[in-house]
Amino acid sequence: MSSRRNTASGVLAAIAAIAASEALAALLDLRESPVLAVGQSVIRLTPGALAEAIIGVVGQADKPLAIGGVVLAIVGLGALVGHWWSAHRLRSFLLVGVLVVLASAAVLSRPYGTAAGVFASVAAGVVVLGVLQLLLRDNSEDSADLSRRSFLRTFAVLTVATVFIGAAGQVLASRHRRRQAVERVRGSLRLPKRTSSAPAGADLEIAGQGPWLTSNRDFYRIDTALSPPLIDPSQWSLRIHGMVDNELTLTYQDLLDRGLEDAWITICCVSNPVGGDLIGNTVWGGVRIDGILEEAGIQAGADALLSTSDDGWTCGTPLSALTDGRNALLALTMNGEPLPIVHGFPVRQVVPGLYGYVSATKWVVDWEVTRFADFEAYWTQRGWGERGPVKTESRIDVPSGAQPIETGTTTVAGVAWAQGVGIAGVEVRVDEGPWQKATLGAVPNVDTWVQWTYDWSATPGDHTIEARATNADGEPQTGVRADVLPDGATGYPGISVTVA
Template structure:
């Protein structure tokens, strides 16, 4: 009984510490709480193959999983501390001290870290010790019944206090002064961009097929930020330096003064499996990256742009892809409105034809013109390819659910080869002959294209596959490859039961 009581006390002490640190972080208006800082450190230290395996399983639920894992680990260590409290007090103190030290180090490793974050970590450690001292005081065994009642009463009081403080912390966090200021600033922007409907002929409007235009709400999000950076556009700037003829610092207003251009662009995550949904298409509004690089002047020998996010994430992009005339943008708008905060507000990069990990830096604040030989960016350090060109790919969206009726059945999907364009899509059933699908219209070569094929479905179980051919005449490869190191390949296939 004593052992279970001690472990329960440790669990409660850890929970109380988490609640107190989150509430204190919100009260102090910290950009990141200690829990988030630890979570970011875990993400940074996770090997690339493991990170990819996790994304492959949980997809866009990776961030709640990361935070939940940190919380569960703290709770488990709290249980260990509670178990040691009466019998190995020195070890218990040592483990708490170690955890506070590691948490403080995680806080200080972050771009937003500082003394206030360390203080919050120390306060959490004090809460753990205080709760355990209250719950697990040595008591006279002759008064066991009285001691048990006292323990249960104290345990209940601390539990209620933990829930209250935790809830208060969430309320404070939702009313974070900086978050509210940034959201007000975003809402007040009147940008010279428009919300655009899908161009005529781009969307077949087939039931159950994803629309050609991906809404901001439905657009995929894969990044390493557990809490998106909160940047007031009035405080944002982009420093451009390195192998350039002249250094330059741009403000948000500088970009607006240059004028925004709109471009329909599909972007895709390198973690997108064959037939996956980590891809989206919308209209972006921004400033030409090429024009900015032409202005600063690129020196001989430079072949890469190392961009850095406000939260420290880095990305290496081939200069060729930024200067060859494609619609590479510093984007300020997404589907006609200021970028949503999770998608990079106030400014992000959008580069057609490259996977996001080598191009699509969100919350970008620094550009260094350099050479690939002189650096390794975040994901290339973890085993991904250096340049990341998007491959010619297709996806089958319809029929959904693996069931179809006998007779004419619509098979439909999308295909993409950004920067080149799609010239055709073919469909085959049960490894039979390839049949030509009908393509929708597209405004440029940088977007995906919808396709459809009428299949005369017969009763039974069938396998449907698709393949695309790009505008250079290069067909989608049938060779199966994992997303590592530079994107998945293979024909998409679906199994369908017709009856």
């Protein structure tokens, strides 16, 4: 009985500590709570192959699962502290102390770590010890203070207090002063009004297929930020330095004064599996990167741009992809409105033809013109390729294969992409038969995906349908299967269908 009581007390103490630290973080208006800081440290220290395996399984649910994993680990360690409390008190104190030190170190390792964050970490440790002391003041069996009724009463009171503090923390977090201020500024921006409707003939409007234009709400999100940086545009700046003739510092207003250009661009994640949905297409508004780099003056020998996000994430981009005339942008708008916070507000990079991990820095605040030989960026340190050119790929969206289809003419449809080059054609085959030409939708440029459709005369039975694309340079999509590591998945997308 005593062992179960101690363990339960440790679990409650850990939950109370989490609630208290989150409430303090909201009250002190911290950009990250200790729990989020620990989660970011876990993400930073996770090996690349393991990170990719996790993304492959959970996709865009990685962030809540990461936070949930940290919480479960803290609760589990709290149970251990409680289990040791009566017989090994010093051991319990040492474990709590180690956890406080690790949490404080995680807080201070972040770009905006502060003493207030350390205070919240220490407070969490104090709460653990305080709750255990209240619940387990005396562990002798004949103690009146620790009668079963007294313990349950104290446990219930502390549980209610924990729920109250946790709820108050959530209310404070929902009214996060910094987030509210940034959202107000974002909503008040009066940027040039832009259309975000699909060009004529681009959306084939096939039942069951997603739209050609991806809405901001549905656009995929893959990044390492458990809590997106909150940046007031009036306080944002981009420092440009390194192997340049003229160091520059640009403000948000500087970018607006240069005038925004619109460009339809599809971007995709290197973690996108064959036939996957970590890809989206929209119209971005921003300032061309090549003009800015020309103004800075690139020195001989430089071949890379090391960009850094406000949260410390780094990205290496080939300079050749930023200066060859393609629509590489410092983007301020997405689908005609200011960037959503989770997609990089106030400014991010968008570079067609490269996977996001080597190009699409969100919340960008620093550019260093340099050489690939002189640095390793966040994901290249974890095993991904250095330059990340997008591969020619296609996807089948219709039919889904989930339900039997009827005999007769059936629409097979999907999308294909080869940003920076363009798609010349898409072919479809059934049961490894001959390749048949599909019909392509219209595109505004070579940087977007293209919808395609094929009419198949379906016959009864089980069938396998595959697709392949050919880019505008005449290079067909490869059928060789490869994993996303180190530089993107390959292989023909395929679905299995049953014709009734």
